[in-house]
Structure formats: structure tokens, C-alpha cells
Amino acid sequence: MIQVGIIGGAGYTAGELIRLLIHHPEAEMNFVYSTSNAGNQLSKVHQDLVGSLDFEFTDTVNPNVDVLFLCLGHGNSVKFLEANTFSEDTKIIDLGNDFRLEADKVFNGKTFVYGLPELQREAIKKANYVANPGCFATAIQLGLLPLAEANLLNNDVHINAVTGATGAGTSLSATTHYTWRDNNFSYYKPFTHQHLGEINQSVKQLQGDFASDILFMPNRGNFSRGIFATIYTDFEGAVEDAKAMYQAFYKDAEFTFVADDFLHLKQVVNTNKCLIHLHKHGGKLLITSIIDNLLKGASGQAVENMNLMFGLEETTGLGLKATYF
Amino acid sequence: MIQVGIIGGAGYTAGELIRLLIHHPEAEMNFVYSTSNAGNQLSKVHQDLVGSLDFEFTDTVNPNVDVLFLCLGHGNSVKFLEANTFSEDTKIIDLGNDFRLEADKVFNGKTFVYGLPELQREAIKKANYVANPGCFATAIQLGLLPLAEANLLNNDVHINAVTGATGAGTSLSATTHYTWRDNNFSYYKPFTHQHLGEINQSVKQLQGDFASDILFMPNRGNFSRGIFATIYTDFEGAVEDAKAMYQAFYKDAEFTFVADDFLHLKQVVNTNKCLIHLHKHGGKLLITSIIDNLLKGASGQAVENMNLMFGLEETTGLGLKATYF
Amino acid sequence: MIQVGIIGGAGYTAGELIRLLIHHPEAEMNFVYSTSNAGNQLSKVHQDLVGSLDFEFTDTVNPNVDVLFLCLGHGNSVKFLEANTFSEDTKIIDLGNDFRLEADKVFNGKTFVYGLPELQREAIKKANYVANPGCFATAIQLGLLPLAEANLLNNDVHINAVTGATGAGTSLSATTHYTWRDNNFSYYKPFTHQHLGEINQSVKQLQGDFASDILFMPNRGNFSRGIFATIYTDFEGAVEDAKAMYQAFYKDAEFTFVADDFLHLKQVVNTNKCLIHLHKHGGKLLITSIIDNLLKGASGQAVENMNLMFGLEETTGLGLKATYF
Amino acid sequence: MIQVGIIGGAGYTAGELIRLLIHHPEAEMNFVYSTSNAGNQLSKVHQDLVGSLDFEFTDTVNPNVDVLFLCLGHGNSVKFLEANTFSEDTKIIDLGNDFRLEADKVFNGKTFVYGLPELQREAIKKANYVANPGCFATAIQLGLLPLAEANLLNNDVHINAVTGATGAGTSLSATTHYTWRDNNFSYYKPFTHQHLGEINQSVKQLQGDFASDILFMPNRGNFSRGIFATIYTDFEGAVEDAKAMYQAFYKDAEFTFVADDFLHLKQVVNTNKCLIHLHKHGGKLLITSIIDNLLKGASGQAVENMNLMFGLEETTGLGLKATYF
Incomplete structure (x- = not known):
């Protein structure tokens, strides 16, 4: 199972990621980082999760997770990565806008690939660092x-x-x-x-x-x-x-x-x-x-990118029931 | 024309009062008090008023208005009246809950009448101080x-x-x-x-x-x-x-x-x-x-009470077009 | 008082007209025509009117009203005017699109003026027949x-x-x-x-x-x-x-x-x-x-046109309280 | 794979069933019956399905499906079963109210079990015919x-x-x-x-x-x-x-x-x-x-009942992403 860390765990995109990951057959949440909510159950913030899982927010990161999702306000991904160190093997998917432009894509020796699968699926498959589109x-x-x-x-x-x-x-x-x-x-x-x-x-x-x-x-x-x-x-x-x-x-x-x-x-x-x-x-x-701005426009596409980066079927865990009404 | 002062002018009930008073044939806004908005046009806060009037919030009160509407958070009407003095002739209508109960109705020698016209129209007609119902x-x-x-x-x-x-x-x-x-x-x-x-x-x-x-x-x-x-x-x-x-x-x-x-x-x-x-x-x-919680439940009933207190037809200025859709 | 007839009385624009006219100081509803609702109280259809008035829909018209508002589906104003005759003195305001274009503006010797006051206030003042804009x-x-x-x-x-x-x-x-x-x-x-x-x-x-x-x-x-x-x-x-x-x-x-x-x-x-x-x-x-599509975009502008056609202040009866929330 | 037939395929509960079944790992839609839509793609009616599948409504039933979901207006399940015959092995889940009460539960020799798993999970596991609760x-x-x-x-x-x-x-x-x-x-x-x-x-x-x-x-x-x-x-x-x-x-x-x-x-x-x-x-x-009235209150519970009736894990195909926002 892919071990996943989520940074900025109390926001909307993190909430959607959690909703997707709890049903993803190949990935597992390792930690959900939120300094303001550390020690609380995820379901205190993402209240639809009542009954779904027993899992607490943390204020410490596991630097050895397989993949890290950054769900931070724009500009804060850079700050977070400057302040925290992860394994060389940890892949990173940034949901903010810090690394999307050519001018910004290289950070501390890491090169972020723009993560729009329809545009560059092959590049994403080989990427360790992905900048998820807006x-x-x-x-x-x-x-x-x-x-x-x-x-x-x-x-x-x-x-x-x-x-x-x-x-x-x-x-x-x-x-x-x-x-x-x-x-x-x-x-x-x-x-x-x-x-x-x-x-x-x-x-x-x-x-x-x-x-x-x-x-x-x-x-x-x-x-x-x-x-x-x-x-x-x-x-x-x-x-x-x-x-x-x-x-x-x-x-x-x-x-x-x-x-x-x-x-x-x-x-x-x-x-x-x-x-x-x-x-x-x-x-x-x-x-x-x-x-859907939170799924194909954010967390769904982030999971799609994760699937590609780890060699899984692109659709894994994304066979979602539409709300429709 | 009845000269009206409004305290707490930026809130919902004040906004509704203003919307009513600008079309009321017998009353006129003398001042609208809001310390945080003093000097701004009313239409900066109550933005439907663009084009309707040229009128600024103030942070000074006119102690000689005919009637004062208190549109403050619960508990703040007492504080406001302790800190500000008005003419003996100024009638007061409090939209908060400070004077609604028997135990609270006498304040500084003023006796507030509970302002539900269907219950005590005659008492309201004679009242100088009215506590508008919740x-x-x-x-x-x-x-x-x-x-x-x-x-x-x-x-x-x-x-x-x-x-x-x-x-x-x-x-x-x-x-x-x-x-x-x-x-x-x-x-x-x-x-x-x-x-x-x-x-x-x-x-x-x-x-x-x-x-x-x-x-x-x-x-x-x-x-x-x-x-x-x-x-x-x-x-x-x-x-x-x-x-x-x-x-x-x-x-x-x-x-x-x-x-x-x-x-x-x-x-x-x-x-x-x-x-x-x-x-x-x-x-x-x-x-x-x-x-409508803001009208019969607040500002509309307050104007109804004003009408009664000043000997006007109870319906004056309250022939409102329903939104319906 | 201007005597008003309304055709197509059960629709949205008729409902809004009624809501405006019951508070208009210079106009009075003479009849509200709706074949499907004849004999019913207006408040059975326009249910916000409960308590406001005692007035029934009719299936007969009074050909001598001062002004007739046609609140019919597009194409039906022509049909209605072909089937019904009104006094030479009856002014007509059509809320449909039957007479808005130059090619359509003359009907049975009547010339309809396009009723956008900001474009042609003076022409409207002199008009007997107005095509209210979409x-x-x-x-x-x-x-x-x-x-x-x-x-x-x-x-x-x-x-x-x-x-x-x-x-x-x-x-x-x-x-x-x-x-x-x-x-x-x-x-x-x-x-x-x-x-x-x-x-x-x-x-x-x-x-x-x-x-x-x-x-x-x-x-x-x-x-x-x-x-x-x-x-x-x-x-x-x-x-x-x-x-x-x-x-x-x-x-x-x-x-x-x-x-x-x-x-x-x-x-x-x-x-x-x-x-x-x-x-x-x-x-x-x-x-x-x-x-508001039903007011400036329909019934409100129709009343504005009526005011102009009858020499009233343009704003008469249109000092409306915004809903805002 | 369990072969599924759906009757009344154009309604809300059928739509929700389809949305669930296309991601269900152990069940497969065999036919979706809707006389008024026969020959049309499902996605013409349930328009979120565009891109999800190529499948047409039919007006003929396959009498040998493993399970039949009746998604009909109340009273119409009886009529449908009187007019159509299915295999003795076909299990039936009725989403209407035709068979929920003791007085109604036996029909043509079939006994319907009231399908509230929290009340009678064991009875449902053994049932061939289930009346899904309101x-x-x-x-x-x-x-x-x-x-x-x-x-x-x-x-x-x-x-x-x-x-x-x-x-x-x-x-x-x-x-x-x-x-x-x-x-x-x-x-x-x-x-x-x-x-x-x-x-x-x-x-x-x-x-x-x-x-x-x-x-x-x-x-x-x-x-x-x-x-x-x-x-x-x-x-x-x-x-x-x-x-x-x-x-x-x-x-x-x-x-x-x-x-x-x-x-x-x-x-x-x-x-x-x-x-x-x-x-x-x-x-x-x-x-x-x-x-959710359409899921636990209808189609979700119907799939839950199907899972129980076929010896599957009760949660199969029901690990749904909450909409939440």
C-alpha cells in the first residue's frame, strides 16, 4: 500500500483527498498534518467521516511516506518544504500554485511536472514531483x-x-x-x-x-x-x-x-x-x-496523478458515484 | 416628519429599517450611527441603496431625535444607553432582548412596554419605550x-x-x-x-x-x-x-x-x-x-410600533411588495 | 384613480403587477382576467396576497378600463386583441414580444411605442400603446x-x-x-x-x-x-x-x-x-x-410606462423595498 | 457476476441504482427497462453517465436475471409482476411500497421480507423477495x-x-x-x-x-x-x-x-x-x-439488501465518497 501524508489537512482539498483515499484500494493515509487540529479526530473537521474511520490529525510528519500531498494556501508550499525535510524517495504532489509555472518549477533541486494528464501523461508517469493544476x-x-x-x-x-x-x-x-x-x-x-x-x-x-x-x-x-x-x-x-x-x-x-x-x-x-x-x-x-472544482479541479486530479506516478491504473479509486441531484 | 436615529447601523435589522424608512411618508432618518463605518455612505454597507440616497454613517448621535431605534447585539442596548443621553422626549424602540422581560423592563426610570401590537396595541400607543419582540x-x-x-x-x-x-x-x-x-x-x-x-x-x-x-x-x-x-x-x-x-x-x-x-x-x-x-x-x-424574521420579526414590527407610538396609521410605510419568488 | 385591467392574470408578470398595483396610489385594479381561474380569489394563485385583498379572477373583460396590461405568452397578445375589443380610450401595455419590433409595431391601426423610458421617455408619455421591453x-x-x-x-x-x-x-x-x-x-x-x-x-x-x-x-x-x-x-x-x-x-x-x-x-x-x-x-x-427580471425587466417597467403615459411621476408606486437577502 | 435487471429505469431511484451498479464489483446491469425510453442511451436520461458507459434502455425484460429491482411508483410493482413472469431463481427487490406491510407481503406465493438490515439482517440473507423500506x-x-x-x-x-x-x-x-x-x-x-x-x-x-x-x-x-x-x-x-x-x-x-x-x-x-x-x-x-433519502432511504439500501441476499459483504460497492459540500 502506498503510504500517504497530507499537509494542510483541515482544508477543502485535503478533505476531498481523505474522502477519496479511504476508499482507494492501493493507498493508505499514513498521517494528516494540521497543527491547529492536532490530536482531534478527522471527523471533528470533516464531519461526514463520522463512523468511517478512527484517525487523528497530527502535528508531526513522517518523512518517509511514499507520497506527500500539499494542500496549502498559495505560497505556503514553498514555505513548508523549506521548513521540513522528506526522504529522497518521497514523491510530492502540490495542490497549490507554487510550482505550476516554468519559472517556479525547480525548487531545491526538485523539478515539478505540471500535472494535467491529458496534456502530459507520460511526463507525469516519470515524475517525482507534480504541480497539480488550478x-x-x-x-x-x-x-x-x-x-x-x-x-x-x-x-x-x-x-x-x-x-x-x-x-x-x-x-x-x-x-x-x-x-x-x-x-x-x-x-x-x-x-x-x-x-x-x-x-x-x-x-x-x-x-x-x-x-x-x-x-x-x-x-x-x-x-x-x-x-x-x-x-x-x-x-x-x-x-x-x-x-x-x-x-x-x-x-x-x-x-x-x-x-x-x-x-x-x-x-x-x-x-x-x-x-x-x-x-x-x-x-x-x-x-x-x-x-467539479474540488475533484478534477483539485483532489481528484491529484489522485489521478498519484496513480500515474506509481504505475497504477489512472482510474484507481476514482470510480465515483455522481451526486447529480 | 418624525426624526429618526438608528444605532448599530451596519447590521441586518438596521439595514431593513433604513429600507423601510426611506419610503416612509411620515418619518425621516436623522442619523445612522455606526462607529466602524462613520463617514461612509450607507450604500457601501447596504449596497442595494446605491442610487437611492446620499447619506453617511456617523459616529455622533443627535440627542434630540424623536425616536431612536437600537439595533444592537443582545446586551448592548443597556450599555449604549448607559453611555449616551437623549432628550426626555426621545422615544426608544429596542430591537434587542435587553428589556423584553418583566424583570428587565425598567431601566434608569424608563419603563419598556413589550411591543407586540396584537397583544397590547393600546399600551404601545401610550408608550415612550418599547421592547421589540424576538x-x-x-x-x-x-x-x-x-x-x-x-x-x-x-x-x-x-x-x-x-x-x-x-x-x-x-x-x-x-x-x-x-x-x-x-x-x-x-x-x-x-x-x-x-x-x-x-x-x-x-x-x-x-x-x-x-x-x-x-x-x-x-x-x-x-x-x-x-x-x-x-x-x-x-x-x-x-x-x-x-x-x-x-x-x-x-x-x-x-x-x-x-x-x-x-x-x-x-x-x-x-x-x-x-x-x-x-x-x-x-x-x-x-x-x-x-x-419574515427581519420584518414582522424585527424591523417591520419596529416601524409598526413607531407608527402606533406616534399616532399614525399602524400600516404606514408597511405596504410592502412581497418578493414571493 | 386609473382603472386597470390585467389579461393573463395567473402568470408571473401579472402577479408582480398585482403586487405593485395594490400599493399604487393612483391606480386601481378593475379586473384580472384568467379563464382558467375565473371565480377564484387572486390569493389562491398569488398566495402571498392572503389577507391583502378580496378580489376574484374573472373571465369577462371591462372594455372601458383606462389601461390594459397584456401578460400573455409571446404571440398571444395579437390573438387576444383580435378576439376582444376595447374602448378607443383604453391604453394598452403589452408585456409580451408581439409589438416590440418596427415590423410588428402597427396593429389594427394602433401604433405601439417601444417602452424603454431611458431611450424614449417623451414618446412614451404621448403613447397610447406601449410594447414593454424584454x-x-x-x-x-x-x-x-x-x-x-x-x-x-x-x-x-x-x-x-x-x-x-x-x-x-x-x-x-x-x-x-x-x-x-x-x-x-x-x-x-x-x-x-x-x-x-x-x-x-x-x-x-x-x-x-x-x-x-x-x-x-x-x-x-x-x-x-x-x-x-x-x-x-x-x-x-x-x-x-x-x-x-x-x-x-x-x-x-x-x-x-x-x-x-x-x-x-x-x-x-x-x-x-x-x-x-x-x-x-x-x-x-x-x-x-x-x-430584477420581473420588475425593471417586466412588470415594474410596465408600471413605470403607465405612470409616464398618464402624466404621473415616473416613480409613483415604485418605491420598493429591496429584498437584498 | 450477478446479473441485474432494473424496472422503471428513468426514475430517480433507478438512476441512483445505475450509478451504484456501474462501480459494483460483483454485479452487472443486464437490462434497464423503460418503455418510454427504449432504444435511448441511459445517458440521455441520467446525464451524468455521459462517458461512463454505452448502454441502452430496453422495453423487453430478460426473465432469467439473478435479481430484479422494481423502481416503480407505488402500486405499480404489483401490476408489473402480474403482467411479467420471471424465473423461479430471480430474486426481487421492490423499492415501492407494495409489499412492505404484513397484509401485503405475500404475492403470488412469494413472501417479501421487509428489508431493513438493522432490524432483520438474517431474514434478508435468506430472502428471495425483499420489500425495501421507505x-x-x-x-x-x-x-x-x-x-x-x-x-x-x-x-x-x-x-x-x-x-x-x-x-x-x-x-x-x-x-x-x-x-x-x-x-x-x-x-x-x-x-x-x-x-x-x-x-x-x-x-x-x-x-x-x-x-x-x-x-x-x-x-x-x-x-x-x-x-x-x-x-x-x-x-x-x-x-x-x-x-x-x-x-x-x-x-x-x-x-x-x-x-x-x-x-x-x-x-x-x-x-x-x-x-x-x-x-x-x-x-x-x-x-x-x-x-440520504435516495441511498440509505432507497437505492443504497436496495444494494445493501442485494449484497446480503447474495452472500456478499454488506458494504460491497457502497464505499461512497460523500459530497459533503
Whole structure:
């Protein structure tokens, strides 16, 4: 059994990791680190776990675990790894944004591979250190990469995406207060969301001459889970051409599928799937891409990466029952 | 125009008061006191007010206003009145729970009248100081008082009520975090809610020998506004008898009505109404009572009391458009 | 008192009209027509009205009312007016889309004026027949018209808007079923929504040479009320220039205001307001426009038009308490 | 692999069964019967299944499947079994209420065992025909049975429970319309819910002299999944006594657990768990019992019963990731 350590154990992504790992047939939680909760049962924080397991948070790490998941706020992974030492054999998967960009990917001699399996499955299989993609970044890249590979992103790309309140993390804030968010809608960081960096990087990895603008409006929806992204850009071919191209690009993908019909968000909630739909209007191709922000957008993809890094079936432990309702 | 001062201007009940007063034909806001927001436009906090008025929070009070609304956390009205002096002619309406009980009603020579118009309209008309009832307390009393007046509360009273998230106030908390509350349900303080004091007091005011238990379960619903209360107790008569009794009790009520059909909460949201429905099953009378917790349960009733205290029509400024959807 | 007749009395827009008219100081409901509900109390259908009034639906019309509101499904206003005759003095306000376009505006010798007060207040004042704008159309036009007046719409216009479930009307449907819509998100009619006709028409009325594409994505949100629209297009000036232009355009508007801060939908819910925010990013101007789809987007604007047509203050009966929470 | 047939394949409980069975290691869907959808992909109806499987609805049954799940409206299981014949070896699990009561349990020579594993695991293991309990009935029985076994239900039992909109099934209805249900609350069938029959039956099975009233208020919450039930009755012992009794009763239960802290509904959503909490106030024991109405309250328990009937581990295929948010 793969021995797993989790750092930042009280947050949403750690909670989701724990929910996945307790049913994973090849991995086992070795420790869950949370200084503020040390000594408490996991189920005091992740309260759906009542009855599921007897396991306490700890404030000491086991430096010899097989794999370490960093579930920390952005910028804190670097700080944690500076302060703590692990075995040379310990693989690391960072769920934050500390190592996602080329400029950041080498740290203390460790090189982090960007962990989007649909983009670089083989590199991940060989990696010891993986930077797990951001949630918006995952949904948007999966919508754009087939076009990039075909060098067809030659005009402005218009993106509107909505995320659920879990996207804002566990901290209490005005915009995650129930009375504010209930039946409400808003946006933030118009055109300047921090995930644009990794999106541009991956697009350029496939289409070296990409020089267009990505105009991305990130919105806050009044739901808890999921990202619903619509993307459009110029496309000369027929929708069937686009569909064929996307299906070819995702023919080996275990979790990303091209859907025939218009999508709605709950088709992917509580799964590790990404569903993509293609529609043509005039000269524009409309690409819809939906994921669960906490699973394919975070902890599910992290387990997917772990599976690849340890030579397991990519889908191991990720055959999840969709909530749907 | 009645000159109004509001203390605690950044909270929910103050916000609702402001929303009511800007359309009230006989009253005018003189100042809105909030030390933390002094100098800011009201619309920075109560953001629906953008375009409606140009008015700033202040940290100084005008001691000569005609009426003062105290919109403070429980216990803070006493503190505020100890630290600030107002004209002898200034009437005071306290929305907190500092002066609701007989034991608390006299403060510095001022006697607070319990401000439930359906119970003591005449006393309110003559009062200079009014203690505005609690939200759960309003819904439940309006469900019980006709039985109490008829001396028919002679057995255990079973109450289950659900309140929206605004009932918890503006403070950020775990149970008002969107990701927790969305699609969730829970209770708190089972059988021990603080409003039981004023409920028992009013029941005994009408039925002096009342000695039964009131078993009250307060629940948190995943909605923002409103209280839905179901109450049952033994009742020997027919449902028509109960209906006749309730209609007689509320024949002069401006906001409390007996409904023929089963109720649902949104019938009263964003109104000052209380709707009551009566149903008989076996020997039990089932009484359903619904209000908007911020209006009939707080600021709407406070304006109703102001109207009475100043000799206005009770409904002045309270002809509100229901949200309904 | 203006005598009002309402046709299609059981629908959402009729319900909102009734809620407005019962508090309108200068208008009075003369009849509410609904063949399927004739003889029933209004409060059997619009159940928040319990206690508010004693008034029955009818299946006969009074042909001599002062004003008739048609609250029918699209296409049914023509049918109704073909089958029923009213006095020459009866003014008509159609809330459907039968008479909004130039090609449709003359019917049986009656000429319908497009009823967007911010665009043509004076024409409405003189009109006997008004075509009330669509909900999306209202939000979007109010976001675009100042630019059109300045002949500055010279590039593609990108619009993403989200509407609440009341936008789909009272009919039960798969996408308004609670279990589907709750915590969900989706779109419909991408780039082909029927309101594009009236939007283009009004833009061209101000900017005769307008020839750009309006790319409009209409989305379904999991809330009941409101439209949140974001619009962006090329704009060379500074954001302050845009703000000055919008404030000038709306200086006489009673319900449309330019807001300084980012908007969220609940700022306008249950009001007749439109709030607009302007933001500049690179060469793009981002315009946010929000309304309550049932009020400024339907029944509230219909009353606003009635006020103008009858020489009343535009705001009469529309000083509504925002729900906000 | 156990060959499974599902009747009524387009409904909610069938959808949940399919979601469970596609990940069940020992069972395999042989056919999914739905006359109205015959020939369509399952994913056209259960749209989260896009990408998960290639499988069509059928309008013909395979009479030799190992187990048949009846997911039909109440009363239709009898009709279906009268019209269709299956092998003597085909086990049947009925999710409707046709065979739950003693008076109904024998049909065409088949005897249906009431399928609540916590009550009669051994009988289910030997059964060929199982009547799966109702959703409210499951939550309430699991809250009451330990007291019944100890013969301690000797006074009125007061129950208030809230169910999500999926409890009302797939049919479109006024009370499951989004605009009605959103942010709303209501009840139905006060004190007369049809599940009282099976609840009383199970209680009497353990406490033969049970003769008290069960006063059950069923409520509609504005959420999609789950049942939150509070129950109270007289209890002389300490809360620790109650806890010990419940823990003993459920010591072999795989899905029912006694929790130390107050509960909230989302602790069990998308799991097959029942969580129970005990609290003492005065002479009353307050029992809280929560389940997912579609899983432990329907399809999850049906799979649990299948596992028992086929000699599998009770938990097989039911190690579900909670949604939690």
C-alpha cells in the first residue's frame, strides 16, 4: 500500500483527498498534518467521516511516506518544504500554485511536472514531483488544448466561467456568507485571474506561436461545487471537424469526454470527469467545459496523478458515484 | 416628519429599517450611527441603496431625535444607553432582548412596554419605550395567544420552527458559511432557545394559570429570510371553533391573518405579515405561523410600533411588495 | 384613480403587477382576467396576497378600463386583441414580444411605442400603446445605449448574462424542476436569443451605422429572480470618460444608476432599478448591468410606462423595498 | 457476476441504482427497462453517465436475471409482476411500497421480507423477495428501534422530519417547481404520512405492547437530497444510558452510527449512512436521525439488501465518497 501524508489537512482539498483515499484500494493515509487540529479526530473537521474511520490529525510528519500531498494556501508550499525535510524517495504532489509555472518549477533541486494528464501523461508517469493544476485552469485548458495542438488558436479567446463557493476555500468571507451568496451572482478579478498564467503556458506548449488574448471573466455562482466554462473563438471548420479533433485528442483520456448535447453543471458534480461540448455559430466555435472544482479541479486530479506516478491504473479509486441531484 | 436615529447601523435589522424608512411618508432618518463605518455612505454597507440616497454613517448621535431605534447585539442596548443621553422626549424602540422581560423592563426610570401590537396595541400607543419582540417569539406568540386568551393551553405545546440565515446576524460563522449551509439542515439550542422567556411571559399574561411545557425545537434552514413555525397541542373543539377564535382575536390586526390553505414560507417573505393556518388531527390542533424574521420579526414590527407610538396609521410605510419568488 | 385591467392574470408578470398595483396610489385594479381561474380569489394563485385583498379572477373583460396590461405568452397578445375589443380610450401595455419590433409595431391601426423610458421617455408619455421591453433586452440595452449614442459601438460586443428561473415562466419544465436547477448552471439558445432583435433595433436607433456582431450567451442560474449581464467591447477612452458618458446619459433616469463598485445581483432584487458598473481592462470596456427580471425587466417597467403615459411621476408606486437577502 | 435487471429505469431511484451498479464489483446491469425510453442511451436520461458507459434502455425484460429491482411508483410493482413472469431463481427487490406491510407481503406465493438490515439482517440473507423500506420510514425506524427493543416506547413520540425535493420523484409538480421551492419551506400530510404504517409495524415487532401515538410532521425543504429527522419522547435514563443502548443495538451495523455531536444533513449526503445523535432535555430524549433519502432511504439500501441476499459483504460497492459540500 502506498503510504500517504497530507499537509494542510483541515482544508477543502485535503478533505476531498481523505474522502477519496479511504476508499482507494492501493493507498493508505499514513498521517494528516494540521497543527491547529492536532490530536482531534478527522471527523471533528470533516464531519461526514463520522463512523468511517478512527484517525487523528497530527502535528508531526513522517518523512518517509511514499507520497506527500500539499494542500496549502498559495505560497505556503514553498514555505513548508523549506521548513521540513522528506526522504529522497518521497514523491510530492502540490495542490497549490507554487510550482505550476516554468519559472517556479525547480525548487531545491526538485523539478515539478505540471500535472494535467491529458496534456502530459507520460511526463507525469516519470515524475517525482507534480504541480497539480488550478481548478479554472483545468476546465479551460481541457477546452482549449485540442485547438492549440492543431495550431488553430489565432484569434481572441473569450471565456466566461462560474465557480462554486468551495472555490474560495474554507476561510469565512463576505462573499461566502450565506445571506450574501444565496440566490446571488457576481464576478471577481475580471480578465486578470491568476490561472491565466498556467493556461497560457500550456497553450503555448502545444501552439508555440500563440499570441492572442485570452479574455477570461471568472464568476461566483450560488452553488457549492463545480465550474461551468464557456469559451468561444474563431473556427473555420464545421462542428463535426471540431468534434473529431477533440475526440482524437481525448481518445486515451480516462476522465475527459466529448458530449453530444448541451451540458449542465450537475453532470459532473462529485466526479473526476471533465465533459466537453462543441457548438458552432457563424464563424465561432463555442466550447463548453465542466468539472467539479474540488475533484478534477483539485483532489481528484491529484489522485489521478498519484496513480500515474506509481504505475497504477489512472482510474484507481476514482470510480465515483455522481451526486447529480 | 418624525426624526429618526438608528444605532448599530451596519447590521441586518438596521439595514431593513433604513429600507423601510426611506419610503416612509411620515418619518425621516436623522442619523445612522455606526462607529466602524462613520463617514461612509450607507450604500457601501447596504449596497442595494446605491442610487437611492446620499447619506453617511456617523459616529455622533443627535440627542434630540424623536425616536431612536437600537439595533444592537443582545446586551448592548443597556450599555449604549448607559453611555449616551437623549432628550426626555426621545422615544426608544429596542430591537434587542435587553428589556423584553418583566424583570428587565425598567431601566434608569424608563419603563419598556413589550411591543407586540396584537397583544397590547393600546399600551404601545401610550408608550415612550418599547421592547421589540424576538423573531421566533413573534411567530410563536401569534400562533399561541388566541388559545391562551381562551385559557385553553393546558397541555404540552410542541413547536418546531425553522429560521433563515439572516436570523444569525451579520457575523461570519461556520454555520452561515455558504458551503456549509447550502442544501443543509440542522438545529441549535434544542428546547432551550432564549425566546422561551418572552413567549412564556406573554402566554401567562393572557392565561394566568399556564403551567405546561413549551417544547421548542429551533432549526436552521438553507434560506435567507423567514420563519416557518408549526405548533401543536391538545384541543377539544373542531377546527372551525379554532378558526373562529383566531379570527376574533385578530379581527383588528393589520398584519396577522388566518389562511384557509396550508402555508409555505414565501407567502410572507419581504412583508410585515404573519399568516396563520389551523388544522385538526385527532385531538391535536396544528397551528402554522409564518413571518419574515427581519420584518414582522424585527424591523417591520419596529416601524409598526413607531407608527402606533406616534399616532399614525399602524400600516404606514408597511405596504410592502412581497418578493414571493 | 386609473382603472386597470390585467389579461393573463395567473402568470408571473401579472402577479408582480398585482403586487405593485395594490400599493399604487393612483391606480386601481378593475379586473384580472384568467379563464382558467375565473371565480377564484387572486390569493389562491398569488398566495402571498392572503389577507391583502378580496378580489376574484374573472373571465369577462371591462372594455372601458383606462389601461390594459397584456401578460400573455409571446404571440398571444395579437390573438387576444383580435378576439376582444376595447374602448378607443383604453391604453394598452403589452408585456409580451408581439409589438416590440418596427415590423410588428402597427396593429389594427394602433401604433405601439417601444417602452424603454431611458431611450424614449417623451414618446412614451404621448403613447397610447406601449410594447414593454424584454427582460434580457432591458438589462443589455441599458448597458449599451450610452455607447451607441456616442457612436462608439464599432466592434464586436460580447455579452454573457444569467437569468433566474422566473425568466422561464410558470410552466413546469425539466429545467425549472427543483432537483435539476438546484446548485446547477447551464445556458440555452447560445448567440440566438430572441431578444437580440430589439437590442439591435434600439442600438441602431441611436447609432445608425451600427454593424457589429452582438455575441450574446444567455445562461440559466440557480436563483429565482434577476439578471446579471456582463458586456465588453473595445473602448479607447479611460474608464472615467465612460463613467461621465453614462452618468450624462442617465442623468434624468429615475431607476438607472452608475455604481462605483463591482456589482452583485441582489443589489436590485425586488426593485425597479438597473445598476450599471464600468471597468476598463486593456482596450476593453467591461459594462455590468443588473436588474430584477420581473420588475425593471417586466412588470415594474410596465408600471413605470403607465405612470409616464398618464402624466404621473415616473416613480409613483415604485418605491420598493429591496429584498437584498 | 450477478446479473441485474432494473424496472422503471428513468426514475430517480433507478438512476441512483445505475450509478451504484456501474462501480459494483460483483454485479452487472443486464437490462434497464423503460418503455418510454427504449432504444435511448441511459445517458440521455441520467446525464451524468455521459462517458461512463454505452448502454441502452430496453422495453423487453430478460426473465432469467439473478435479481430484479422494481423502481416503480407505488402500486405499480404489483401490476408489473402480474403482467411479467420471471424465473423461479430471480430474486426481487421492490423499492415501492407494495409489499412492505404484513397484509401485503405475500404475492403470488412469494413472501417479501421487509428489508431493513438493522432490524432483520438474517431474514434478508435468506430472502428471495425483499420489500425495501421507505425513506422517511428508514430514518425514523433507525431512530426508534433501539428504544422499542428495550420496551421503552411508552409515551407519545413526536417526530419532525424534512425531506429534499428528490423525495417527490421525477414528476413535475407545483411544489417541485424551482421558483416555488427555492428558499421556501412547507409541510404536507401532517400526522398522516403513509410511512407511518411500516414504522408502527417495525416498532411493534420489537415492542409488542407498543400503543402510543407517533405524531409525525413531514416537511419539504429547499434542498435536493436527504432527510433530517428529529424525534423526542419520554426517557427516564441518562443520555449515556441511551447512547450505550443505541451503540449496542447498532454494534454490527455497517452504515448506522451514533455520533457525539449535533448533526447537520450534509454529513450523509451521497452516502449510504445513517447517523444518529442523542440528547437529553428534562425527561425527554431527543433523537436525531439523518440519511440520504435516495441511498440509505432507497437505492443504497436496495444494494445493501442485494449484497446480503447474495452472500456478499454488506458494504460491497457502497464505499461512497460523500459530497459533503
